[in-house]
Amino acid sequence: MWDTSVKKSRNLFLTLIFLTLAWIVIQISLLAVAASSTTLIDTAISTSLTTQILGSKIFITGMLYFLASQLCLYAIYLGLLWYLAVGVGEFGGWSHQTTYRLGIVLFFTSLLFICAANNFLVPHSFFSSKLSGVLLIKILFFTGGILVLACLLALVNLVRSLYRKQALLRHGTLLLLLTGGIFFVGHDQRQTKLVNIANANSQPNIIIIGIDALRPDFVGFYTHQSTTPHIDEILQTGTNFATAYTALPRTFPSWTGILTGAYPKNNNARGNNTDFENLMITETMPKTFQAAGYETIYSTDDTRFNNTNEAFGFDRVITPPMGINDFLIGTLNDFPLSNLIIPTALGKLLFPYNYANHGPAITYAPNNYLKMLDVALQKRSNKPLFLAVHFTVTHWPFDWFNDRDYAACSEVCRYQGGIIQSDRQLKKFLQTLQASHLLDHTILVLLSDHGVTLGLHGDRTVAAANYLGDKINLKKLAVFKYAGSPEVSLDMRRDFGLDTSHGYGGDVLSLKQYHAVLAFKGYGVDLGKPHTVSEPVMLLDIAPTLLALAHLRPLPHADGISLTPYFYDQATPPARPLFLESSFTLEEIEKEGISINKVLAKTVDLYRMDKHSGLVFIKGNAERAMAANKQYAILLGNWLLAYYPVTEHQSLVFDKITQQMVFKKNIIPAFPVLVNLKTGAWTTELSTPFAQNSPARDLLAQLHDFYGDAVNLPVSIDNTERSRHISPL
Numbered sequence: 001m002w003d004t005s006v007k008k009s010r011n012l013f014l015t016l017i018f019l020t021l022a023w024i025v026i027q028i029s030l031l032a033v034a035a036s037s038t039t040l041i042d043t044a045i046s047t048s049l050t051t052q053i054l055g056s057k058i059f060i061t062g063m064l065y066f067l068a069s070q071l072c073l074y075a076i077y078l079g080l081l082w083y084l085a086v087g088v089g090e091f092g093g094w095s096h097q098t099t100y101r102l103g104i105v106l107f108f109t110s111l112l113f114i115c116a117a118n119n120f121l122v123p124h125s126f127f128s129s130k131l132s133g134v135l136l137i138k139i140l141f142f143t144g145g146i147l148v149l150a151c152l153l154a155l156v157n158l159v160r161s162l163y164r165k166q167a168l169l170r171h172g173t174l175l176l177l178l179t180g181g182i183f184f185v186g187h188d189q190r191q192t193k194l195v196n197i198a199n200a201n202s203q204p205n206i207i208i209i210g211i212d213a214l215r216p217d218f219v220g221f222y223t224h225q226s227t228t229p230h231i232d233e234i235l236q237t238g239t240n241f242a243t244a245y246t247a248l249p250r251t252f253p254s255w256t257g258i259l260t261g262a263y264p265k266n267n268n269a270r271g272n273n274t275d276f277e278n279l280m281i282t283e284t285m286p287k288t289f290q291a292a293g294y295e296t297i298y299s300t301d302d303t304r305f306n307n308t309n310e311a312f313g314f315d316r317v318i319t320p321p322m323g324i325n326d327f328l329i330g331t332l333n334d335f336p337l338s339n340l341i342i343p344t345a346l347g348k349l350l351f352p353y354n355y356a357n358h359g360p361a362i363t364y365a366p367n368n369y370l371k372m373l374d375v376a377l378q379k380r381s382n383k384p385l386f387l388a389v390h391f392t393v394t395h396w397p398f399d400w401f402n403d404r405d406y407a408a409c410s411e412v413c414r415y416q417g418g419i420i421q422s423d424r425q426l427k428k429f430l431q432t433l434q435a436s437h438l439l440d441h442t443i444l445v446l447l448s449d450h451g452v453t454l455g456l457h458g459d460r461t462v463a464a465a466n467y468l469g470d471k472i473n474l475k476k477l478a479v480f481k482y483a484g485s486p487e488v489s490l491d492m493r494r495d496f497g498l499d500t501s502h503g504y505g506g507d508v509l510s511l512k513q514y515h516a517v518l519a520f521k522g523y524g525v526d527l528g529k530p531h532t533v534s535e536p537v538m539l540l541d542i543a544p545t546l547l548a549l550a551h552l553r554p555l556p557h558a559d560g561i562s563l564t565p566y567f568y569d570q571a572t573p574p575a576r577p578l579f580l581e582s583s584f585t586l587e588e589i590e591k592e593g594i595s596i597n598k599v600l601a602k603t604v605d606l607y608r609m610d611k612h613s614g615l616v617f618i619k620g621n622a623e624r625a626m627a628a629n630k631q632y633a634i635l636l637g638n639w640l641l642a643y644y645p646v647t648e649h650q651s652l653v654f655d656k657i658t659q660q661m662v663f664k665k666n667i668i669p670a671f672p673v674l675v676n677l678k679t680g681a682w683t684t685e686l687s688t689p690f691a692q693n694s695p696a697r698d699l700l701a702q703l704h705d706f707y708g709d710a711v712n713l714p715v716s717i718d719n720t721e722r723s724r725h726i727s728p729l
Contacts, residue, residue, distance in 0.1 A: 009096070011084050012103040017105050020078050027335050031126060049607055055265075058614040062325035062353070066333065070118075073338060081106055083174060084147075087154030090161070106150060113143035118336035123407035124362045124399045126334050133404065157651035203384040204525050205442040206289065206546055207433070208258070210390040211422050212251060212302075213504065214448035214517050216242065218419055227420055230427040231517070234446045238521030239567050240532045245635070247538045249450030249505040249513040250583045252304040254539060255390070258447070259284045259312050259542035261558030263579060265707065269582045271505075272305035273607065275617040276359055283555050285543040287313030289386040292552050294412055299376070300390035301369040302358040307615050314388075318376040320357035323614030329353045330360040337365050343401050358392045361399040366391075366425050374432055385438065390449070391425050396504075414455050441524040443549055445542060448517040452568040453501035453510045460510050460673050461640065462682045463499040469685040473671075474498070505583035508633035508642045509673060514580055520545070520567070528567040536635065537563060546668055577699070579706050580633040584626040632711055634703045638678040641699040643711050645671050672711050674698065 053059045084266040085106055089099030116139040121130040158174070161167050192436040211231075220228040221235040222242075244255045248271075256269035261282060264270050267280045286296040290313050296306055299318035306580045309317050320326060330353040333342070338354075342348045343365035348355040356368040373389065392401055397412035399407075406417035426446075433439050453459035467474055508514075516539055520527055527549075540560035548562040549555055554724070565572050606622040618626075625656060647668050674696050675682040686696050704711045 003173075009082065009089075009099060009103075012085060012100045013082050015100070015101060016078055016082055016107060019104075020074055023111065027127070031265055031332075031334070034126065048683075049605065049609060051093070052611065053328070056324070056609065056611050056614070058611070059324055059328070062329055066329045066351070070335075070338065073341060077110075077337060081110060083170070083297045084150045084169075087148050087157040087291040090167075091153045091157040106147070109143050109146050112139060113147060113337050114340065116140050116143065118339050120404065121402045122336075122339045123404050124397070125336070125339055127336050130408070203292070203294070203440065203550060204522075205385045205438055206294070206387070206445075206550065207385070207438070207442055208388040208445045208447065208542070209426065209429070209655055210255070210300075210388070211426070211446075211448050211517070212390065212392040212395040213450060213452040214394050214419065214422070215451040215512060216515055216517050217512070218416065219517060223474065227416070228423040230423050230430065232444065234444070234521050235517075237444075237518050237530045237534075238291045238519045239527055239563075241518040241537050241563070241566075241627065242532050242534055243536045243579065244516045244518035244539060245511075245514045245536065245578055246450045246516050247514075247579060248581050248583055251390075251392075251395075251449050252308065253583065254314075254449035254516075255306065255308050255388075256281070256541050257540040257560075258449075259286060259308075259388075259536075261285065261540050261555050261560040263293055263540065263559045264581060265579075266557065266559060270581075270630075271618060272410065273307060273616055273618050274623070275620065276307070276311055276615075276621075278620070280557075281312055283557060284313045285547065285555065286386060286388075288547060288552055288555065289313075289550070290315065292550070295381050295383040296385040296386040297377075297380075298388045299373050300392065301356060301364070302392040302395065304359045306390075307617075316376070320355065320359070324609050325614060326353050326357065326359055326677045327616060330357060333360065334362065341384050343368055358395070361397055363401050364393070364399070365401045366393055367428070370425060370428055370432070373429070377432075377436075384601070389429070390424050393425065394422050394448075396452070403669065412456065414452060415452070439523040442522075443525050443527070443546065444523060445546070446517065446519045446521070446648075447539065447542070449539070450504060451510050451512045451515045452505075455500050455502050459500050459501040459512050460507065460671065461677060461680075462509055463680065466682055468681055468690045469683040469688050473684045487720070507642055508580050508582050508631045509640075511635075511640070511677075518542075518639055520563075525549075533563075533566045533686045534573065534684055535566075535575070536578055575637055577702050577706075578635040579633060579703070582630075582631040583708075626692060627710070630710065632703060632707050634699050634706070636695065636699060639695055639699060640673075640675040640677055640678055641696060641703060642673040642675070643703060643707075643713060644671050644673065645710075645712070672696075672713060674699075 019171060054504060062298075082103065085099055085103035088094075089096075089102060092098075094102070115127065116136050118125055119131055120136045120140065122128060122132065158171050161171055203627070214231075218223050219231055219235070220226055220231040221240075228625050229535060231343050247257055248254060248269075250272045252272045253264050253269040253272060254281070256267050256274075257264065260267045262280070262282070268274065268278045286298070290296045295316075296314045297316050297318065298314040300306060300308070301320065302317045305324040307322065309322070320330075333339075333351060333354050338347075339362065342351050342354045342363040347363075348368075354363050356372045357367070358364040358369075369391075377387075394415065395418075398411070398418040400418075400421060403414075403417065406414045409417075424517055429468060430439070433442075464474060501513070503509055505511055506513075518537065518539065538560055540558070541563050542560070543566060544554055544558050544560045544562040550566050554562075561573055561576075564570075606618055607616050610617065629645055629647070631642060633640060671684050672686060673684055674686065675693050676690075676694070681690060683690055685691065686700070700711075704713070
């Protein structure tokens with residue numbers, strides 16, 4: 001028999017559809033207006049990348065799935081609202097008109113609840129505002145109370161109707177959906193015990209755990225604070241390298257160096273999203289372990305600028321979906337209702353481009369990534385394990401789901417909150433490994449791929465007060481740092497001066513960007529007594545070290561060295577020069593309060609999409625242009641010599657002839673910067689007594705030898721002087 005309540009409530013159902021559609025249109029319109037105000041839409045329409053994307057099967061399929069998921073979610077929401085209104089109306093014996101009004105009230109109550117919950121749990125959403133937590137909690141309690149009451153009354157009506165055998169189709173459909181949902185959630189949460197493959201007679205497991213952009217001077221081990229107890233425990237009980245550097249402080253180049261043991265100049269990973277056709281990854285550490293019988297796995301929770309995949313020698317890659325759909329669909333999906341669903345089991349099914357993905361950071365739930373990683377590790381083979389895992393909650397914008405405690409504080413404060421969160425992730429991941437016996441016979445490496453600068457004094461190794469030489473030369477360094485701002489003040493007003501810096505990979509004088517955490521710890525493997533090593537090392541030393549510890553053949557073209565002598569109190573290697581280089585950067589990402597829309601508008605035309613994989617790569621011509629503007633540096637002991645290439649900027653000046661304001665092009669020739677890291681003294685003039693009494697000329701010669709014509713400064717030095725030993729101390 002047809003459900004008469006359904007027939008009578010048809011007008012309510014149609015009205016709810018209209019209201020829901022209106023809500024959807026309002027959300028889309030607001031997002032469109034915000035995007036157009038940043039010229040992002042106009043920029044996107046005019047690029048060749050847009051043409052590639054819109055014509056690709058990968059994007060079309062992903063977008064159709066996304067739209068279908070949104071429709072499905074709103075259909076569930078609409079159906080539940082209608083069911084509640086009809087159920088409460090039946091329970092109270094109300095008229096059709098009263099039930100209709102109740103449905104409208106429930107719609108706006110639920111809308112207010114969703115918006116308040118989004119504001120509270122997703123404070124960085126476009127649709128969130130700076131309402132106080134107390135007010136939001138009051139709204140949530142009030143609206144949530146109404147909805148809970150409606151649910152209870154509808155539940156009583158459900159039981160009564162089933163007892164009377166009324167409206168079986170409507171109630172049966174709901175019960176079927178609820179049963180399926182409970183089964184799905186239960187299946188998603190179910191965990192099985194991992195296979196124990198570690199034993200004393202097998203090769204040791206190799207587990208590398210990376211934490212993105214983790215600065216050593218923010219770690220409790222160095223600050224003597226209790227903010228990172230689990231990171232500290234590894235540094236205290238293992239061999240800790242206190243002065244480790246990456247050659248290029250961006251995630252993909254840094255990890256490529258870790259996996260190949262080679263400098264960016266030699267593996268061709270000169271920036272993020274480097275085209276795989278240009279990479280030199282024939283010989284890698286994972287491929288060597290793979291050939292030795294290991295199962296090799298790589299995992300990370302953010303792949304937008306890090307395309308590390310099976311090509312490096314990994315049997316499996318455990319990540320959120322990679323490629324253009326992550327960039328576009330993941331970013332597009334910022335709507336109050338879906339934001340609340342994404343961290344759930346249903347969100348995992350409906351929104352795979354957002355679930356457990358720190359790329360769209362506002363809905364990233366750290367524990368969901370650990371669940372995804374744990375489930376994938378359950379499917380391992382019975383082989384020793386080579387596992388590389390990279391956590392990115394410490395990466396800009398330092399946001400995650402329900403991070404309200406840090407949402408309103410400064411950038412430094414949010415970064416510190418991300419470090420605390422990553423330490424908790426590390427704790428839970430180590431507990432999982434311990435429970436599965438994967439730490440019974442294992443060499444563990446804890447690292448950060450690079451550091452980050454946050455506009456703090458000391459983030460840059462130079463300060464105006466320590467300059468030796470003609471003060472007028474300070475101007476050119478200031479202009480280089482603040483492109484387009486030749487009249488910048490050098491008095492460090494407003495907490496900003498030559499000794500401050502922002503971002504990643506944009507400045508070789510910002511050693512905080514290059515300084516990384518690095519420690520080795522043996523579980524059931526003897527790595528010597530725990531201690532801290534002060535000698536400078538490189539992340540590209542990791543591959544030679546692990547291969548030596550596993551007694552496997554070294555990589556033939558590695559630039560790094562084995563660090564095993566430091567573990568066992570053997571004769572340590574002599575001091576060696578360390579080479580650093582900058583990556584592509586622009587003014588929009590070297591400041592606090594980065595606008596992602598402005599960054600995309602400036603850079604979108606630099607990329608291309610691979611039509612088969614959907615991966616996004618830097619165009620070859622763009623990469624070559626970026627390489628021409630790189631900064632280079634050599635670090636030896638207490639001395640740092642940096643090279644700044646030719647640069648130009650435009651300044652607005654008054655032309656007395658035309659009586660108009662015009663742009664004037666100013667060209668700054670290439671110049672060096674010599675820094676004594678122990679005293680802080682520095683200069684841009686190699687003719688000063690300070691430079692003449694330093695190893696500057698020898699450093700410049702080595703820098704030129706390593707990078708070739710990319711370092712375009714004269715090296716007037718004879719063979720006798722060049723071969724002379726100069727102490728780096």
